[in-house]
Amino acid sequence: MQLSPRHVLSSLVLGTSLCSSPALAEMTKTLNLNGTTGLIDMPSGDAQDDATFSFSIGNIGPITRTTLSFQATERLSASFRFQAWRDWDAVIPGDAKETDRSIDLRYQVLKEGRIAPAVTIGLIDVTSRGLFASEYIAATKTFGDKLKVTAGLGWGRLGSYQGIGSPFGSRPPVDPVGTPNADQWFRGEAAPFAGVEYKINDSWTLKGEYSSDAYLMEDGERGLIERDSPFNFGIEYQRGPAVRFGVYSLYGSEVGLAFHVILDPKSRATGGIVGAAPVPVKARPARAADPDAYDGGWVTQADAGPILRENLAKRLAADGISIEDLAYTATTVQVRIRNGRIDAGSQAIGRTARALSHVMPASVEVFEIVPVVNGIGASKVTIRRSDLEMLEYSADNATLLRERITVTDAGAAPAFSLGDENLYPKFRWSLKPAVRLAEPAKGDIGLRLSGSYDFAPGLVLSGSIYKQLASNRDSASPSTSVLPHVRTDSGLYTEFGDLGLERLTLAWFAHPAENIYSRVTFGYLERMHAGISGEVLWKPVDSQLALGVELNYTKQRDTDGGLGFDEYDYDVVTGYVSAYYDFGNGYLGQLDVGRYLAGDVGATVSLDRVFANGWRVGAFATVTDVTAEEFGEGGFDKGIRFSIPFNWALGTDTRRGFGMTLRPKNGDGGARVDVDDRLYNSLREYHTDGLDPDWGRVWR
Amino acid sequence: MKQLAAGVVLLAVLTACGNDKSGPNPMVSAIGAMAKDSVAKVKARKSGGKTGGKSVSVEDRRAELEKAGKPILRVSSKTLGQTSLLTVLDAKGDVLTWKTRDGATFSQRSGVLIQTRGLGADLMSAEAPSVGQLMRPGTSYRRIYYFLGDDDQGTRRTYDCTTTIVGKESIEIMGRSYNATHVSETCERPLGKLNNDYWIEGASIRQSRQWVSGAIGYVEFQRVID
Numbered sequence: 001m002q003l004s005p006r007h008v009l010s011s012l013v014l015g016t017s018l019c020s021s022p023a024l025a026e027m028t029k030t031l032n033l034n035g036t037t038g039l040i041d042m043p044s045g046d047a048q049d050d051a052t053f054s055f056s057i058g059n060i061g062p063i064t065r066t067t068l069s070f071q072a073t074e075r076l077s078a079s080f081r082f083q084a085w086r087d088w089d090a091v092i093p094g095d096a097k098e099t100d101r102s103i104d105l106r107y108q109v110l111k112e113g114r115i116a117p118a119v120t121i122g123l124i125d126v127t128s129r130g131l132f133a134s135e136y137i138a139a140t141k142t143f144g145d146k147l148k149v150t151a152g153l154g155w156g157r158l159g160s161y162q163g164i165g166s167p168f169g170s171r172p173p174v175d176p177v178g179t180p181n182a183d184q185w186f187r188g189e190a191a192p193f194a195g196v197e198y199k200i201n202d203s204w205t206l207k208g209e210y211s212s213d214a215y216l217m218e219d220g221e222r223g224l225i226e227r228d229s230p231f232n233f234g235i236e237y238q239r240g241p242a243v244r245f246g247v248y249s250l251y252g253s254e255v256g257l258a259f260h261v262i263l264d265p266k267s268r269a270t271g272g273i274v275g276a277a278p279v280p281v282k283a284r285p286a287r288a289a290d291p292d293a294y295d296g297g298w299v300t301q302a303d304a305g306p307i308l309r310e311n312l313a314k315r316l317a318a319d320g321i322s323i324e325d326l327a328y329t330a331t332t333v334q335v336r337i338r339n340g341r342i343d344a345g346s347q348a349i350g351r352t353a354r355a356l357s358h359v360m361p362a363s364v365e366v367f368e369i370v371p372v373v374n375g376i377g378a379s380k381v382t383i384r385r386s387d388l389e390m391l392e393y394s395a396d397n398a399t400l401l402r403e404r405i406t407v408t409d410a411g412a413a414p415a416f417s418l419g420d421e422n423l424y425p426k427f428r429w430s431l432k433p434a435v436r437l438a439e440p441a442k443g444d445i446g447l448r449l450s451g452s453y454d455f456a457p458g459l460v461l462s463g464s465i466y467k468q469l470a471s472n473r474d475s476a477s478p479s480t481s482v483l484p485h486v487r488t489d490s491g492l493y494t495e496f497g498d499l500g501l502e503r504l505t506l507a508w509f510a511h512p513a514e515n516i517y518s519r520v521t522f523g524y525l526e527r528m529h530a531g532i533s534g535e536v537l538w539k540p541v542d543s544q545l546a547l548g549v550e551l552n553y554t555k556q557r558d559t560d561g562g563l564g565f566d567e568y569d570y571d572v573v574t575g576y577v578s579a580y581y582d583f584g585n586g587y588l589g590q591l592d593v594g595r596y597l598a599g600d601v602g603a604t605v606s607l608d609r610v611f612a613n614g615w616r617v618g619a620f621a622t623v624t625d626v627t628a629e630e631f632g633e634g635g636f637d638k639g640i641r642f643s644i645p646f647n648w649a650l651g652t653d654t655r656r657g658f659g660m661t662l663r664p665k666n667g668d669g670g671a672r673v674d675v676d677d678r679l680y681n682s683l684r685e686y687h688t689d690g691l692d693p694d695w696g697r698v699w700r
Numbered sequence: 701m702k703q704l705a706a707g708v709v710l711l712a713v714l715t716a717c718g719n720d721k722s723g724p725n726p727m728v729s730a731i732g733a734m735a736k737d738s739v740a741k742v743k744a745r746k747s748g749g750k751t752g753g754k755s756v757s758v759e760d761r762r763a764e765l766e767k768a769g770k771p772i773l774r775v776s777s778k779t780l781g782q783t784s785l786l787t788v789l790d791a792k793g794d795v796l797t798w799k800t801r802d803g804a805t806f807s808q809r810s811g812v813l814i815q816t817r818g819l820g821a822d823l824m825s826a827e828a829p830s831v832g833q834l835m836r837p838g839t840s841y842r843r844i845y846y847f848l849g850d851d852d853q854g855t856r857r858t859y860d861c862t863t864t865i866v867g868k869e870s871i872e873i874m875g876r877s878y879n880a881t882h883v884s885e886t887c888e889r890p891l892g893k894l895n896n897d898y899w900i901e902g903a904s905i906r907q908s909r910q911w912v913s914g915a916i917g918y919v920e921f922q923r924v925i926d
Contacts, residue, residue, distance in 0.1 A: 265851070266850040266851040267850055267851070268820075272819070272820035272821045272822055272848060272915075273820070273848075273852075274818065274819075274820045275818065276802070276803030276804075276818055277799070277803055277804055277805035277817030277818040278817060280789060280790035280792070280797055283792055344852065392792070393792065393795045393807060393809065393814060393815065393825070394825065395814075395825050395826055395827035395828075395844060395846065396825055396827070396844070396846050396854075396856070397824075397825050398824065398825070398846070398854055399854065428718070429718045430718025431718055432718070450718075586851075611851045612851045612852045612853065613851055613852055693851065693852070693853060694848070694851070694852035694853065695854070696824060696846075696848045696852065696853070696854040697848065697852055699824060699825070700817065700822070700824075700848070
């Protein structure tokens with residue numbers, strides 16, 4: 001028998017689910033049918049634990065709500081919901097199905113104290129045409145460790161049953177659709193709601209509530225459900241920390257079902273990164289004992305360089321690291337590495353330093369490690385070999401090593417470097433299964449053939465072709481947008497461009513001066529647009545602020561996925577001035593001001609929360625001079641995006657992940673050309689704000 | 701929808717190909733691992749539960765290990781549900797790093813655990829007592845365990861510890877008996893308590909039961925071959 005990491009992993013997964021009980025001693029903050037914190041159909045005053053990311057499906061008769069929620073800070077959370085009403089034509093003829101997308105925001109104004117309840121103010125469906133729009137204030141108090149009581153007041157839908165009057169005036173109709181409906185908020189009839197939650201044990205919870213939603217549209221207008229009673233009750237079952245089910249009796253007539261997946265981006269499902277231990281640092285003999293070992297005469301040997309490079313490459317290959325360049329003197333070595341697999345920059349640096357300790361002659365005291373991204377030296381981490389040797393087994397060696405290293409601008413490769421001949425395959429290709437989702441559980445799967453060829457570090461020809469294998473997308477309907485159809489014809493590109501050339505570009509990346517990085521990309525940039533895109537970024541390695549400018553000239557491609565430009569006859573110059581700011585604790589902000597694809601002028605604000613393990617959840621909004629009417633139902637471009645690294649779920653070394661951008665409504669305003677490898681995010685990982693949060697992995 | 705489901709199955713069967721080594725396809729490796737495990741289980745069942753076919757006596761096993769002439773550390777863990785024989789990967793001063801066949805490591809300073817790697821919830825480093833300290837019962841000292849916690853950020857647990865001498869005990873390790881002093885280490889912090897046990901023979905630790913991390917819990921070590 002042996003201690004295999006895989007067994008460790010499975011025992012940990014098991015352990016986590018078995019050990020979850022003590023953590024639940026405090027009552028779980030549960031989710032409701034809307035995928036937000038609450039009772040059954042009503043919200044509560046609670047908030048989820050910081051950073052909780054949840055995916056929920058709630059079913060109420062012919063209504064299905066699919067919701068993604070993220071607890072962005074301890075108090076603020078946001079949700080994105082797809083709602084579908086089936087049998088929509090039961091009473092009024094028309095489409096058999098109606099769909100709507102909505103965004104919720106909630107803020108916990110008061111945390112639960114010894115006496116004070118938790119109080120949350122929430123806005124449901126803040127920007128769309130208002131099929132689900134409501135606002136509420138809810139208070140929740142826990143009694144002991146078994147009972148929770150919630151009471152609240154709702155407006156909009158949540159004020160539609162047994163109202164108590166309109167404290168803040170009447171509710172105007174939604175106009176225009178797609179912008180925040182601020183003039184509606186907390187207007188019109190208000191109605192009280194309430195509920196209780198009783199925990200039987202760690203797995204089972206009973207819930208009951210009095211709902212203030214009259215389901216006017218579903219019951220009165222459309223005849224979808226019968227609302228016979230305001231009372232809902234049901235039972236929920238928690239399986240491990242991540243999965244929760246609920247079954248309910250709703251409104252005296254319907255059965256409700258809920259399913260939640262609750263993820264914590266901060267802790268890996270496996271409890272830690274698995275994968276083989278690093279090789280130990282190789283100790284040099286003491287200088288007094290073996291002074292000859294420290295003689296620097298080896299640098300004059302002609303074949304020293306190639307031998308060292310080959311030995312180092314062999315050691316680094318085990319960790320998926322390849323060498324871009326190597327330069328040395330008798331006392332210093334600089335190695336430029338490309339990290340293809342390890343998700344943490346600090347761990348890639350640690351593994352490289354360990355390998356150097358085995359390969360470099362004893363006279364080399366200074367290790368300069370330059371992580372290279374797209375041919376650009378992202379930063380230079382300088383480690384003294386004696387620190388590495390001394391701290392390997394010291395207590396708190398991560399902190400101690402961080403104090404002794406420096407992270408600086410990478411600079412140019414030293415003039416005496418060996419060059420990049422035959423160091424890694426210049427031509428790389430892959431054929432992989434791929435998923436393209438238009439929304440959760442809707443999209444297509446297929447095969448993607450990708451290839452790239454490195455002419456020189458930073459000069460790359462690359463492209464990809466995608467063939468759909470299966471799809472459950474709705475068939476594309478022609479866009480009715482009054483703007484140039486720079487984005488709204490995406491359905492046509494999917495339908496007609498099956499076996500389509502996604503990208504074919506020649507890109508040139510450079511680091512022309514200290515703190516300055518540049519990119520020029522030419523060719524078929526994305527599925528819908530082709531042309532040339534250039535970018536310059538200013539980003540000192542230890543700066544929270546970065547500034548960039550981008551300029552693009554693009555033509556719109558044909559929908560057939562080929563090389564032509566005949567269908568649209570549309571070309572445009574777009575460009576932006578961008579500011580990036582790292583607020584700390586993983587919160588990144590970005591502001592772009594400029595001209596967008598439809599020729600509109602405006603600005604984009606985005607805020608992302610990034611985790612050291614690669615999780616990323618963010619939101620963005622673009623306001624341009626396109627009016628809400630011109631944009632269409634969405635009003636202006638906005639949405640949320642997230643990416644989940646596979647290593648978080650599986651614990652293995654991989655840089656791959658799964659990501660999505662979700663918009664309530666696709667429009668042509670505020671659209672940007674989708675170029676690969678924009679500079680900021682690819683470089684940030686190896687700057688201090690990217691390296692420091694998980695620096696401890698340098699010893700992993 | 702049916703079409704999509706069929707596609708998902710197809711995808712699971714397909715293995716990515718190419719020379720772009722940006723990491724193994726995790727799904728494929730996970731499925732491969734599961735398949736390997738079940739094949740191994742079936743094989744074990746067929747051979748009547750005995751891995752390797754015939755049973756080997758403890759004495760023979762020890763003789764075999766002694767003949768190889770390499771130091772061996774026997775590690776067992778209830779959490780991990782298994783026992784394994786480790787060899788030395790690295791020796792620096794009083795620190796020995798022991799390696800499992802799968803590439804996980806345990807580093808001990810004179811037998812006191814200071815690091816693990818490759819277990820997932822690893823002990824990244826530790827401020828730990830010396831054997832001399834363990835043998836001074838009643839004096840209190842500080843012990844710090846360093847981990848990677850939430851989102852791989854460094855965390856630590858700091859304890860106040862003391863030891864007591866339980867007494868002389870005769871222990872058996874793979875068919876050989878040793879007379880050792882059983883020392884029990886008790887460590888406390890406001891949020892919890894842990895207990896390490898050592899069986900010390902002269903100035904070196906022959907056998908121990910030491911805490912690794914919250915998820916791994918305790919691991920038992922036995923020095924089989926010196």
